[in-house]
Amino acid sequence: MQNENSQFEDQDDREIAALLKDYPMPQASADFFDRALVRATHEGSRRQRNRWLMTGFGSAVAAGLVLWMVGGFLLSSQDLPGVDPAVDSTIPGVTIALEEPHTVKLVFASVEALDTATLTVLLPEGIEISGFPGQREVTWETSLRAGKNLLPLKLIATSPYGGEVLATLRHDDRGRTFRLRVDVG
Amino acid sequence: MVNSTDTAFEKLVRPHFERLYRLAWRLTSQKAEAEDLFQELLIKAYGKLDDLVRIDAPGPWLARMMYNLFIDERRRHARRRLHTVNEGDLAGQGLDDLPGTDSPDWNNERRERIRTLHAALLRLSDEHRLIVLLHDTEGYKLDEIHDLTGVPIGTVKSRLHRARARLREILGENGTFSADPSC
Numbered sequence: 001m002q003n004e005n006s007q008f009e010d011q012d013d014r015e016i017a018a019l020l021k022d023y024p025m026p027q028a029s030a031d032f033f034d035r036a037l038v039r040a041t042h043e044g045s046r047r048q049r050n051r052w053l054m055t056g057f058g059s060a061v062a063a064g065l066v067l068w069m070v071g072g073f074l075l076s077s078q079d080l081p082g083v084d085p086a087v088d089s090t091i092p093g094v095t096i097a098l099e100e101p102h103t104v105k106l107v108f109a110s111v112e113a114l115d116t117a118t119l120t121v122l123l124p125e126g127i128e129i130s131g132f133p134g135q136r137e138v139t140w141e142t143s144l145r146a147g148k149n150l151l152p153l154k155l156i157a158t159s160p161y162g163g164e165v166l167a168t169l170r171h172d173d174r175g176r177t178f179r180l181r182v183d184v185g
Numbered sequence: 186m187v188n189s190t191d192t193a194f195e196k197l198v199r200p201h202f203e204r205l206y207r208l209a210w211r212l213t214s215q216k217a218e219a220e221d222l223f224q225e226l227l228i229k230a231y232g233k234l235d236d237l238v239r240i241d242a243p244g245p246w247l248a249r250m251m252y253n254l255f256i257d258e259r260r261r262h263a264r265r266r267l268h269t270v271n272e273g274d275l276a277g278q279g280l281d282d283l284p285g286t287d288s289p290d291w292n293n294e295r296r297e298r299i300r301t302l303h304a305a306l307l308r309l310s311d312e313h314r315l316i317v318l319l320h321d322t323e324g325y326k327l328d329e330i331h332d333l334t335g336v337p338i339g340t341v342k343s344r345l346h347r348a349r350a351r352l353r354e355i356l357g358e359n360g361t362f363s364a365d366p367s368c
Contacts (some may be wrong), residue, residue, distance in 0.1 A: 016349040020321035022295075023302060026210040026219070033202045036224050041191045044231025099229075133260060158257070 020058070047098065047185065061163055093181035098157050101130050104180065107152040108183075114144040118170045119171040121153065124163025127182055128155035190234065197237050198230060201244045208248055211318045212255045214307065216234035221259070226251045245332055252333050258336070305355040320345055 096102035120139040121129065132138050133153075155165070165180040205226065209219035230237060240246050297300060306314050319325040319333075327345075331338045 012353055013339055013346060013349050016317075016353050017321045018303060018315060019298075023306075023322045026207055026321070027203075028206050028220075032220065033199070033206075037195055037199070037221075038225030039224060040231050041194065043228045044194075047228070072283055157280070163225060181243070 012147060037148070065137030070116045085135050091179045091181050092182060095183040095185045096155060098160055098184055101154050101156050103152050103154045104165075106153060106178065106180075108144060108149045108151065108169060109148065110144045110146060110176075114171050116171070117142055117144050119151070120166075120168045120170070122166040122167075122168070124155060124161075124165065124182070126161050127163060128156045128158055132155055153183065157182070160184045191348055193238065194231055194234055197234075197243050198227065198247065199256060201247055204244065205247055205251060207253060207323060208319075210254070211323060214314070222251060224256055225254055229254065245329070248333050276323075301356065305352055308355050309348055310353055313351060316341060316344045317348040317352065321349075 034185050042055050051183070093103055118139060120137065123129065123138075124134070128134065129138055151167075153165075153167075162181070162183045165175055165182055167180070168175055168177045206223055209222045209226075210216070213215070213219045213222055226247065230250060237243055237246070306318070309317070316330060316336075319330055320327070325333070327338050327341050330336070330341050334341075336344070
């Protein structure tokens with residue numbers, strides 16, 4: 001055993017340590033490392049390409065997305081608080097990089113102020129809201145002003161699969177669900 | 186097709202494969218999870234090749250990255266799933282995946298002793314099991330464990346001592362070790 005331990009080890013420690021020295025060392029199967037390396041370079045290259053694409057077009061895409069969402073939500077929510085339970089038939093999408101926070105701005109428009117609206121965000125496996133690690137559902141009460149209400153959601157992809165984020169705004173017994181497709185690239 | 190970037194990446198990481206693989210196993214205690222963790226580390230490290238080429242000691246840097254990946258994944262897992270495990274079902278779990286345990290030079294007594302040790306290790310807390318395996322089995326020094334986990338050296342020492350004591354206590358329960366209850 002290392003000299004560094006002599007001052008705090010006792011006989012019992014040494015006996016256990018000797019037993020643990022005999023514990024088998026795991027070894028990979030013959031071609032595991034080669035396969036892992038090939039997968040890493042292929043997957044790593046793919047993610048880098050996607051990142052470069054996002055760098056090149058990111059601003060335009062993000063701006064377009066926000067504008068689209070503003071337009072979409074304004075159109076679809078102009079009858080709030082008499083909200084229509086129907087869900088938008090077209091789904092906006094965003095591509096985010098794995099494990100890199102990405103802020104998505106949701107815009108809710110209401111024709112009048114609402115004091116006690118409830119917003120619930122449902123997340124697919126592998127997509128998280130920053131500050132709420134591991135939570136698939138986040139709910140909070142909020143008030144809406146008359147007009148546009150901006151909700152920035154900082155999303156983090158923790159797996160490469162993506163999915164659909166559902167944001168449901170409820171007031172009294174009425175509600176509207178907004179959908180956002182999140183791809184990870 | 187292999188390009189120069191891939192070649193450079195391989196040259197930097199391959200020397201550390203064996204040690205990283207063992208670390209993945211010690212962290213997860215399961216072959217499939219260890220290999221997933223190892224794979225995810227490589228993918229993430231490939232994306233940070235620019236950083237990797239500037240680092241003097243890639244081994245510890247990669248090990249830290251693996252440890253952080255593991256901790257992140259474990260936190261997510263703990264929050265998403267609640268499950269119970271019958272400790273009796275753990276005996277021998279994963280041991281057959283370990284190399285050499287079916288070797289002719291492993292007599293029954295030794296195999297049984299290791300099987301009992303393996304089951305006892307699985308009853309330790311994750312923190313205790315990791316530290317005792319890294320230090321006593323893998324030969325990590327205390328400061329290396331500190332660098333890897335961020336746990337202060339004094340805490341590493343006390344955890345190591347407590348982990349051994351707990352292990353001795355567990356082994357004493359089934360007569361494998363003549364444990365002194367005062368330990």
